[in-house]
Amino acid sequence: MPDKLITEPVSKLPDFFGEQNRCLCNKELYHFFNPFSLYCNMASLPQIAIPGQRLGPLSKYSAGPGTHVQDSFIHASIAGPVVTDAAQPKIQPKPTLRVSRVISAQDLQPQNAGASDGAKFKPRYNTLPAVESNVLARVTRVQKRQATVSILVVLDESEHLTSSQTASDNDNVASILTSAANPENHSGTDELRFQALIRKEDVRAVEKDRVVMDEMFRVGDIVRGSVISLGDQSFYYITTARNDLGVVMARSEAGNMMFPISWKEMRDPVTGTGEPRKVARPF
Amino acid sequence: MSNQRQASSASQVPHLSPAELSYLYTSLSLPKNPIRPDGRSPTQFRPLSAETTILPGTNGSARIGFADGTQAIVGVKAEVEKTVLAADTLDSRSLAQHGDALNREGEEGSAAVSGQGEWVQMSIEIPGYRDDDALPIFLGEMMRESLVGSVEHKDEMAGGLKARLVINKRWHWRLYIDVSLFLPLDLPVSATDIMQVLLLSQPLSYPLPLLSLTTHLALLSTKLPKLKSTGEEDPFFDDDWAAAEYLYPRSKPSSGAFHPVRPPVTLLVVSVGENVIFDPNREEISVADAVLAISITRSHDSEALKLLSIRSIDPPSRLTQPGIPNSENASMLGAAPTENPSQEEVTGVWRPRRGGIKRSVVARMIKTVLGKGGVGEEVLEGLEGVEVQ
Amino acid sequence: MADRRRVNGPPGGTRPPVFASLQESTTGAAQRAQRQRQPAELRKIFLKTGLIPTASGSSYLEFEPSASLAAARSNPKSLIPPSSALKVACTVHGPKPLPRSAAFSPNLVLTTHVKYAPFAARKRRGHIRDASERDLGVHLETALRGAIIAERWPKSGLDITLTIIEAEDDRWWGDAPDSHDASWGMMNVLAGCITAASAAIADAHIDCLDLVSGGVAALVSDDSSKSASSVPRLMLDVDPAEHRSILSACVVAYMPARDEITEIWLKGDSSKAALEKGDVRSSHEALIDGAVDAARGANTVLSEAVTESIARSIAQA
Numbered sequence: 011m012p013d014k015l016i017t018e019p020v021s022k023l024p025d026f027f028g029e030q031n032r033c034l035c036n037k038e039l040y041h042f043f044n045p046f047s048l049y050c051n052m053a054s055l056p057q058i059a060i061p062g063q064r065l066g067p068l069s070k071y072s073a074g075p076g077t078h079v080q081d082s083f084i085h086a087s088i089a090g091p092v093v094t095d096a097a098q099p100k101i102q103p104k105p106t107l108r109v110s111r112v113i114s115a116q117d118l119q120p121q122n123a124g125a126s127d128g129a130k131f132k133p134r135y136n137t138l139p140a141v142e143s144n145v146l147a148r149v150t151r152v153q154k155r156q157a158t159v160s161i162l163v164v165l166d167e168s169e170h171l172t173s174s175q176t177a178s179d180n181d182n183v184a185s186i187l188t189s190a191a192n193p194e195n196h197s198g199t200d201e202l203r204f205q206a207l208i209r210k211e212d213v214r215a216v217e218k219d220r221v222v223m224d225e226m227f228r229v230g231d232i233v234r235g236s237v238i239s240l241g242d243q244s245f246y247y248i249t250t251a252r253n254d255l256g257v258v259m260a261r262s263e264a265g266n267m268m269f270p271i272s273w274k275e276m277r278d279p280v281t282g283t284g285e286p287r288k289v290a291r292p293f
Numbered sequence: 294m295s296n297q298r299q300a301s302s303a304s305q306v307p308h309l310s311p312a313e314l315s316y317l318y319t320s321l322s323l324p325k326n327p328i329r330p331d332g333r334s335p336t337q338f339r340p341l342s343a344e345t346t347i348l349p350g351t352n353g354s355a356r357i358g359f360a361d362g363t364q365a366i367v368g369v370k371a372e373v374e375k376t377v378l379a380a381d382t383l384d385s386r387s388l389a390q391h392g393d394a395l396n397r398e399g400e401e402g403s404a405a406v407s408g409q410g411e412w413v414q415m416s417i418e419i420p421g422y423r424d425d426d427a428l429p430i431f432l433g434e435m436m437r438e439s440l441v442g443s444v445e446h447k448d449e450m451a452g453g454l455k456a457r458l459v460i461n462k463r464w465h466w467r468l469y470i471d472v473s474l475f476l477p478l479d480l481p482v483s484a485t486d487i488m489q490v491l492l493l494s495q496p497l498s499y500p501l502p503l504l505s506l507t508t509h510l511a512l513l514s515t516k517l518p519k520l521k522s523t524g525e526e527d528p529f530f531d532d533d534w535a536a537a538e539y540l541y542p543r544s545k546p547s548s549g550a551f552h553p554v555r556p557p558v559t560l561l562v563v564s565v566g567e568n569v570i571f572d573p574n575r576e577e578i579s580v581a582d583a584v585l586a587i588s589i590t591r592s593h594d595s596e597a598l599k600l601l602s603i604r605s606i607d608p609p610s611r612l613t614q615p616g617i618p619n620s621e622n623a624s625m626l627g628a629a630p631t632e633n634p635s636q637e638e639v640t641g642v643w644r645p646r647r648g649g650i651k652r653s654v655v656a657r658m659i660k661t662v663l664g665k666g667g668v669g670e671e672v673l674e675g676l677e678g679v680e681v682q
Numbered sequence: 683m684a685d686r687r688r689v690n691g692p693p694g695g696t697r698p699p700v701f702a703s704l705q706e707s708t709t710g711a712a713q714r715a716q717r718q719r720q721p722a723e724l725r726k727i728f729l730k731t732g733l734i735p736t737a738s739g740s741s742y743l744e745f746e747p748s749a750s751l752a753a754a755r756s757n758p759k760s761l762i763p764p765s766s767a768l769k770v771a772c773t774v775h776g777p778k779p780l781p782r783s784a785a786f787s788p789n790l791v792l793t794t795h796v797k798y799a800p801f802a803a804r805k806r807r808g809h810i811r812d813a814s815e816r817d818l819g820v821h822l823e824t825a826l827r828g829a830i831i832a833e834r835w836p837k838s839g840l841d842i843t844l845t846i847i848e849a850e851d852d853r854w855w856g857d858a859p860d861s862h863d864a865s866w867g868m869m870n871v872l873a874g875c876i877t878a879a880s881a882a883i884a885d886a887h888i889d890c891l892d893l894v895s896g897g898v899a900a901l902v903s904d905d906s907s908k909s910a911s912s913v914p915r916l917m918l919d920v921d922p923a924e925h926r927s928i929l930s931a932c933v934v935a936y937m938p939a940r941d942e943i944t945e946i947w948l949k950g951d952s953s954k955a956a957l958e959k960g961d962v963r964s965s966h967e968a969l970i971d972g973a974v975d976a977a978r979g980a981n982t983v984l985s986e987a988v989t990e991s992i993a994r995s996i997a998q999a
Contacts, residue, residue, distance in 0.1 A: 058996070060988045061884055062892030062939035078831060078891060085939065087831055087889040089992045111887050135834050136889075138777060204779045204838075240837065243786035244779070410864065425813075427820050434817045438864065438949050585946070592953065600966050602949040603932075607824040614788045615833055645789065648891055649828045649937060649944035652974065656967055 055094065059086030059109050066107055075135045076109030111137065139164050139204060139237045139246050146258070147206060147248065149231045155210050157227045159235070159248065160203040206246040208235065213288055215251040225274075225286035232259040234290050256290035309579060311616030311643035318580040318643070322566025330576055336661070336668045338572040343506075343679045345514040353515025353540070357507040364475040365503045367511035371540075373460070373528060374412075374467045408455030410441040412465055417472040419500060433472075436505055439557040439588035439601040440512075454556070457540060460528045466517060472504050499606070501586055502572055505559035509676055512556040515540040557590040557601050558672055562658045563608075564650065569661050571668055583650040584608045587662050589669045598669045600659065608646060616643040685810045714854050715750035715764045717917075717924040724919040724976060725767070727983045729877065731885040731991040739774035739886025741987070743878035745850075745870075748921055762855055765923040766804075768870060769848040772878040774886040777838035784839075789832035790888070791839040794823040796875060802849040803867075814865065818872055821947055825876045825896070825935030828944030831889040840888065844875050851923040864949060866900070866922040869933040872947065873898045876935045877980050884988045892937035894944055895984050897976030899969055900931035901952055916968055918976040932969045936977035946970065 055065060065071075068082045074095065078087045086092070086109045095106040139145055139161055147159035213221050227233065234255050235248035250256045253273070262268050262278035262285055270289040271277045277284045309317070320328040327335055341359050348354035351368040358364040415437045417429040441455055458466040516537040518530035531537070541554055563573045563581035570577060578584060584606040592599040618639040662669045719725070726746035734740035747767040754764050780791060796818040798807040811819075826842065850867035873896030880894045901914040902925040914929045922928055930950030934943050952966045961968065 058989065058992055060893065060985055060992070061890040062937065064939065076889070078889070080891070080940065085891070087891065088887045089884050089988050090887070091992075091996065136777070137887075138835060138838060202775075202778050243784065243837065244782050425816070427816055430813050430816045431820045434813060441864070597953075599951065599953050600948075601951070603946055603966075604821075604948075605824055605943075605946045607820075607827055611827055611832065612787070612789055645833060647828070647831060648940055649935070649942035651942055652967075652970060655943065655946065655970065659966060 055092050055107070057091060058089075059092050060089045061085075061087055065092060065109075070104065071107040072102060072104045074106040074108030076111060077107055137164060139206070139240075141237055141239065143237050144255075145206070145235055145237060145248065147233050147235055149227045149229050149233060150205075152223050152227050152229060154223060157208045157223055158245075159206050159208060159233055161206055161246070162203065162232075165234075204246060205244060206235070206237070206248045207241070208233070208248050208250060212238065212247070212249040212251055214256075226288040227257065228260065228285075228287075230261060231257045231287070234258050250288055250290075253291045254293075256288040258290050260285070260287055309576065309613075311614055314580050314610075314613055315616060315641055315643035317576060318565060319641070321570065321577060321580060322568060324567055327565065327568045327570065329570070331574070333572075335568055335570045336671070338502075338672070338675075339574070341503075341506075343510060345510050345679060352517065353511050353513070355507050355510035355514060357503060357510065359503065362476070363500070363503060365500070365507040366473050366475065367504075367507045368471050369511050369515045369540075370469045370471070371466045371515070371517055372469070374465055376459075376463050376465050408457075408459050408465065410437075410455060412455060412458050413437060413441050413468045413470065415440075415470045415472070417474070417504065419474045420476055432501055432504060435501070435586055435588075435602070435604055436508060436559060439559060439590075440508075454540075460520065461525050463525065464528050470508060470511070472508060474500055474504065499561060499573075499575070499578055499584075501559060501606075502561045505588075506672075506676065509556045509558050510679055513539075513541055513676070555591050555673060555676075557588045558669070558676070559586050559588040559602075560662055560668065560672065561586055561606075562662065564654050564658060569658050571661075579609050579613065581608045581610055582646055583654065583658075585655070585658055587659060589662060589673075591673055597665070598663050598667075598673075600663060603655075603659070605650075610646040613643065613645045615645055618642045685808050688809055690808065691806060714926070715748050715921070715924045717921070718749050719919075721915060721917045722972075722975070724979045725921070727877070727980060729881055729983050729987040731881050731987055732994070734771070734773050737773040737775055737882075737886075738777075739882040739884070739888070741772045741878045741881035741885060743770045743772070743874050743881070744768065745874065748924065750924075764855075765921060766848055766851055767921075768850050768874045769846070770871075770874050770878045771845045771847060772875070772882040773843050774840060774879075774882045774888070775843070776840040776886075777835045777888070778841075780837065780839045786837065788836050790830060790835035792823055792827050792830065792832070793839060793841050794819045794826065794879075795841070795843045796822060796846070796871075797844070798846040798849055802846045804851065804855060814868060818868065818875065821872055821945060822875050822879060825894060825945035826879055826883065828935070828942075829880065829890045829892060829894040829937060830883070831891060834889045840883075840886075842879050842882070844879060846871060846875075850921065854923045854925075864928075866920075866928050866931055869898050869931050869947065870920075870922070872896060873933050873977070873980070876945070877984055881984055881987050881991075885991055892939040893981060893984050893988060894935050894937050895977045895980040896933060896935050897973045897978070897980055898931060898933045899972030899976055900925075901929045901950070901965070901969065903927055903929060916972050918972055918979075930966075930969060932966075932973045934970065934973040934977055936974050936981070938978055938981050943970075943974070946973075 056063065059065060063086045065077060065084045065086055068079060068084060071084055071094070073079050073084045074093075076086065076088045076090060077084050079085070084107050088109050088111060090109045090111060093108050093110050095108065097103055097105045134140065134143075144165040145161045146163050146165065147161045149157055149159050151158040208227070210221050210223060211218050213223070213226050233248075233250060235250050236252065236255060237246055238249045239247040241247045256273075257276070260268050260276055262276075262281065262283065264278055264281050264283075266278045266280045268276040268278050268285065270287075270292060271284065273289055273291070274286055275284045276287045276289060317330065320330075329335070331339075333339070339359055341357050343355065343357045345355045346353065347356050347366075348368050352371045353369040354367060356364060356366045415433045416424065417433045418424065419429055422429050454468075458468060460466065516534075516539055518532070518534075519536045519538055520528060521531050522528050541556060561572065561578075562585050563570050563578055564583045564585075565577075565581055570581075573581065573584075586602075586604045586606055588601040588603075589598045590601055620639075661667055725748075728744040728746075729741060731739070731741045733742050745767040748765045750764045751767070754760070777790065780787065784791070795811070796815050797811055798815060800807050800809065807815075822842075822844070830840075850870040852865050852867040876894060876896030880890070883890060884893060897918070898920065899916060899918050900920040902917055902920060903914040904926050920928065920931070928950070930948070930952035932946070932948040932952075934947075935945035936943055948966065948969060952969050963971065
C-alpha cells in the first residue's frame with residue numbers, strides 16, 4: 011500500500027499566502043532538520059551544506075571546489091561536509107571554503123587541519139580526468155602509432171587508495187581491477203568510460219624512436235598513466251613516460267597473471283615465459 | 294546525440310566567440326536604449342513579406358518570408374469526421390440517460406458542444422530535424438496549446454476554435470495545420486547539392502515567431518464550406534466556394550465596438566540585462582538571459598489583450614564557451630594558469646549565463662506584450678493589415 | 683510513430699463496467715472527489731534519494747493520494763479508483779563521456795528522458811515516447827539546465843531518466859473531455875519530475891546553483907451553476923480530478939536561494955481570477971506567485987531529503 015510510505019512528510023507546510031517574506035532562507039529549516047549543523051548563522055559555518063546554501067562572505071573566505079559565488083557570498087553547489095582549508099601565505103591569503111565531494115572521516119572534523127596536507131594536495135572541481143591526474147586504464151586497442159585505453163578510475167592523491175570513492179565510480183578500485191583484467195569480463199561498459207590515447211612517443215622517456223607498440227601493451231592490460239592533455243572531443247591523452255607509470259597488471263598468452271621482472275618484461279609464473287611490456291615500477 | 298542536443302536548446306549552440314558574445318551582450322544590455330546589431334528598436338520586428346491564400350488545394354494558406362530568405366508556408370485543411378467519444382471517457386450524462394432518458398434528451402452532451410482539442414492537428418517540418426525531434430514537437434505543442442486553449446464565452450465563437458469545429462452532435466471538422474519551413478540557399482548549388490543543403494543547414498534564428506505569424510494568417514484566411522443541412526442530419530454543404538464562411542468570422546463594419554475573434558499569436562521575447570527585446574535574431578538570442586514564448590489573443594469582451602500561454606525556452610547562452618580573463622590566460626605575461634575556473638565575474642569577459650529569471654523580469658516582459666499600446670496590439674494590427682483576398 | 687518492436691495491446695483499451703445504478707446513488711462511487719485541503723495547502727510529498735544503486739544518482743517521489751482514494755480503497759464501491767497520485771522514479775547516469783559522434787562541448791551536456799510507464803495513466807501508453815513525453819522532456823531540460831553549473835564538467839554528458847509510475851489525471855474520470863480538456867495532469871507531473879530530478883542530481887554530486895523544485899498553481903471554478911457570480915479561485919497544487927474545471931494553470935521551476943525561476947509554463951485563460959481586495963497584481967502574476975509558493979513548499983521537502991541522504995552517507999563513512 012503506497013499510503014504507508016508517507017511516513018515522514020514535512021509536518022506542516024506553512025500557509026504561504028500570508029507570508030510576506032519572499033526570500034525564505036532554507037537555513038532556518040536546518041535548525042530542525044539537520045542534526046549535524048549546530049550553528050547555522052553567518053558567524054560560523056554549517057558542518058553540512060546542501061546546494062544553494064549560503065556559507066560565508068567572499069571578504070572572509072575564498073571559494074573552493076563544491077562552491078560558487080553569488081552576490082559576493084559563497085554558496086554551496088553540492089551536498090556534503092563543509093571544509094575550511096587554512097590560508098597559505100603568499101598563495102592564498104584567505105582561508106578556502108569548499109564542500110567535500112568525498113565523505114571521509116577526516117573531513118568531518120570541524121575546522122580540519124587543512125594546512126597539514128594543504129600544500130601538497132590540490133582540491134579538484136570535479137571527478138573527471140584532469141591534466142596531471144594519475145589514472146588507471148585498461149587497454150582496449152593497440153595500433154601501430156597509438157594505444158586506445160579506457161579510463162577505469164581517476165586516482166585521487168588526497169585519498170588513500172582503499173577509501174577512494176569517486177562520484178564517477180562508486181565501485182572500489184580493487185573490484186574494478188580484478189574484473190577488468192579478466193578477459194571474459196569485457197562487458198559493454200566501455201562507452202560509459204572516458205577514452206584516452208597513449209601515443210607512441212608518449213610511451214617511454216628513452217629510445218622513443220624504437221618503441222614498438224605491440225611490445226609495450228596488449229589488449230586487456232591495466233596501465234597506470236598520467237593525463238597530459240584533455241585532448242579532442244572524444245579522447246584524453248595519456249603518457250606512461252615515467253618509471254612509476256606503465257603496465258601494472260597483465261595476463262600472459264596462456265591467461266595467467268604475470269609478475270614484473272624488469273622495466274620491459276613480465277613473466278608468467280606457470281609457464282615461465284616472458285613477455286615484453288612497458289612495466290610500471292612496483293611500489 | 295549532438296543533433297538532439299541542438300534540437301532541445303533554443304536553437305543551436307551559437308557560433309560566436311566569447312569576445313563577440315561579450316560585446317553583443319554589453320551593447321544589448323545598455324540601460325534604456327539597447328543597440329541591436331541591425332539597428333532596430335527593442336520592440337521592432339524584422340521586415341517581412343506576407344501573402345495569404347496562395348495554395349488552391351487548401352482551405353486556407355499563407356506564406357511569410359524574412360529578408361534573410363527564410364520562409365514559412367502554412368496550409369490548413371479541414372475534413373469532416375464522425376464524432377466518437379474517446380474510449381477512455383465516460384460521459385456520466387449519457388449513462389444517466391438510461392434512467393430518465395426523456396427529460397434529459399434536451400440536454401446536449403458537453404463534448405458535443407465544446408469540441409475537443411484533438412480535432413486540431415499540427416505538424417511542423419523544419420529542415421535538418423526529424424519530425425520526432427524535440428524542437429518541432431515543442432514548437433507544435435506550444436502553438437497548438439494556445440490555439441485550442443483560447444476559450445471565449447459569447448456569441449458565435451463560444452468555446453473558441455474547438456467549438457467552431459462542431460457541426461452537430463455526430464459530426465465535426467478536423468483541422469490539419471501543416472507548417473513547412475524553407476531555408477535560404479545563399480550559394481549557387483547544383484541540384485544534388487540542394488538536397489544536402491536543405492538537410493544540413495539549420496534555421497537562421499529560432500523559427501517560432503515566423504511559424505506563429507504564418508499560422509495566424511493561414512487560419513485567418515481559412516474558409517469552411519457553408520453548411521446546408523440543419524440539426525442532427527448528416528451534413529451536406531454548399532459547393533459554391535464563394536459562399537463559404539470564414540473559420541474566424543470577419544468583423545462587421547456596422548458594429549463599431551465589435552472585436553472580432555482572432556487566432557492567437559505567439560511572440561518570442563528575450564531579456565538581456567534590464568532590457569526586453571522582441572523578435573531576436575540568432576545572434577541576439579544567443580546572449581539572452583531568458584527567452585519566453587508568450588501567446589496572446591485579442592479578448593472578445595474588452596479592449597485588452599489576453600494572455601493564453603507562457604513557456605520558457607532554454608536560452609542557448611547557457612551552452613556557450615566562457616571567455617578567459619587576462620589574469621588567467623597562460624599566454625599573457627606574468628599570469629599563472631590555474632586549473633580551477635575563476636569564481637568572480639570579470640567585466641568584458643563572457644561567462645555562460647547560469648540561473649533563471651527573476652519574477653519581476655517575467656512580469657515586465659508580459660507587460661510589454663500585453664500593455665495598452667504595447668507590442669501585442671501592434672503585431673495584431675499589423676497582421677490585420679495583411680490583405681486577405 | 684508506430685511501435686513495431688513489440689506485440690502491443692489493443693490501442694483503444696478497455697475499462698471495467700460501471701453500472702448506471704451506481705451513478706444514481708448519492709453515496710455512489712461515481713462521485714467526484716472533493717478537495718479536502720485549504721487553497722494554499724500542498725499535498726504531502728515523499729522523497730528519498732539513492733534507491734537505485736547502479737545509477738550515480740537517483741530519487742523516488744510520491745504525492746500523497748487524496749482522501750477519496752483511501753476511502754475508496756477501504757470501502758470499495760467501484761472498480762475505478764476515484765483519483766490517482768503521482769509516483770516518479772528518477773535516475774541520473776554520468777558524468778560520462780559523450781558519444782563519439784558528438785561535437786566537443788566545454789559544458790556538461792544534459793539529456794532528459796521522461797517516460798510514462800505503459801500502465802501509468804488510465805489510458806495505456808506505448809513503449810515509444812510520444813509527443814507529450816518529449817514535450818515534458820524539453821520542459822524538464824530547461825528547468826534543470828538553469829540550475830546546473832555546466833562548465834565544471836567539460837566533455838561529459840549527463841543522462842537523466844524519469845519513469846512515471848503513476849501519473850496524475852487530466853480530469854475526473856467521469857467527465858467527458860470538454861472545453862477545458864487541456865492536459866492539466868501533465869503540469870503536476872512536470873512539477874514532480876523537476877523536484878525528483880533535482881534530488882537525484884544532488885545525489886550524484888553534480889554542481890548546482892541551488893536545489894530547484896517544481897510547483898503548480900491553478901485557477902479553478904468549482905461551481906456547477908453557470909451563474910455569473912462563479913469566479914475562479916487560485917489554488918496551489920491542484921489535483922485535476924477534484925475540480926470541475928480548471929481555467930488556467932502554471933508550473934514553475936524555482937530556486938529559492940536566488941529567488942529565480944528557471945522554467946515557467948503557463949497556459950489557459952487567466953484573465954478572470956478573483957483576487958483579494960487590494961491585491962494589485964494582475965491575475966497571471968498571482969498565478970505565477972502561487973506556483974512559486976508551491977515550489978517553495980516542495981523545496982522544504984527536497985532540502986530535507988538531500989540532507990538526509992548526505993547524513994546517511996556520513997553515517998556509513
